[in-house]
Amino acid sequence: MSTLAVARRYATALVELTSENGSLESVEKDLSTFAQLLTSHDDLRSALNNPAFKVEERRAVLETVLGKLGAHKHTRNFVLLLSERNRLAAFDAILDAFNTQYDERVGRVRAQITSAKPLDAASVDALSKHLSHITGGKQVVITQAVDSNLIGGIVTRIGDLVLDGSVRTQLKLLRDKLTAGDAVGEA
């Protein structure tokens, strides 16, 4: 079974369980915090995925970390289950699947906004409002990033939708158009 399918299966089970007992929002926040922790601490991620450590040792580390995070018991049980079944390597994919299902349940979408320069709050708000219109009134959760390679402009990704207004892409389109024009002229 592919990692994506496994992730989807675990995420579905967690969403259904936490929806039933009303802990969906808490678990979502816990998982998000835990994900940030893994991102910022590569040594922790390596240790949790290292088979040289015994299951009990990894479990002890996880319980300590999750205790300090004040994670919900369902979050704790879920992460420990992943560790016991050696599925922590697929944690990012599971979290993506969980977030997708969570967003669908609460009626919100995630947008990744990348710009050449940091955007001011007014521009982000305006963009969030327009994106909400585009997605049929859903709440838009925006994640921002700065990429100087864009030269200028903004690129927004919402699921499969990409709104590319970057100078880099404009230049690429211009180059493609000129090259295609040459090809047509030669034919």
Added chain:
Amino acid sequence: MNRTLLSTVGVAALVALPTLALAAGGGDSHEVPHADVGGLIRHGINLLILIGILTWALRGPLSDFLKFRRAEVKDQLEASLRAKEAAEAKFAELNQRLEGFSAEIDELRKKNKAEADNERATMLVNAERAAASIEETAQRTVAEELRRARRELKAEAVELSVQIAEELLTKNITDDDQARLTGDYLSRVEETARS
């Protein structure tokens, strides 16, 4: 067998009879011979008898020999005649061929020349076709190479132009430009949202 016996007796008689004839002459051999006509006659008779006996004794083999010899000579004559006729026929044939030989050589020369001319014409046509084909291929290749070179040159020019434009934009873009780009982007997203 009888014939051989008779021949033997004949030969013996031939040896004995002259002696007997000499003895019948008187046996006075101590006398000086004079013109003895009788002796001559006896010798002549003896000679005739000898000839007759020889003729009689040898008539068979001699006849056979002569017959064989005649037949052999006849065969040889006939063979010579046939050889002569064959030689004459061969000579006539050769003579005839010799007469037609120069004509045959002329015909052969004409035929060879015609074939050579034909071959030459064929080679010429083939060479012209090959030359035309090579020329056409070369022209196509040159044209294709020109197109390719032009295409590559233009692609390089486009790439270089875009690269320069990118460098210039990166270097010279200002915060105002960024603000204007953001504004344009928001306007387009808003249009998208309304549509």
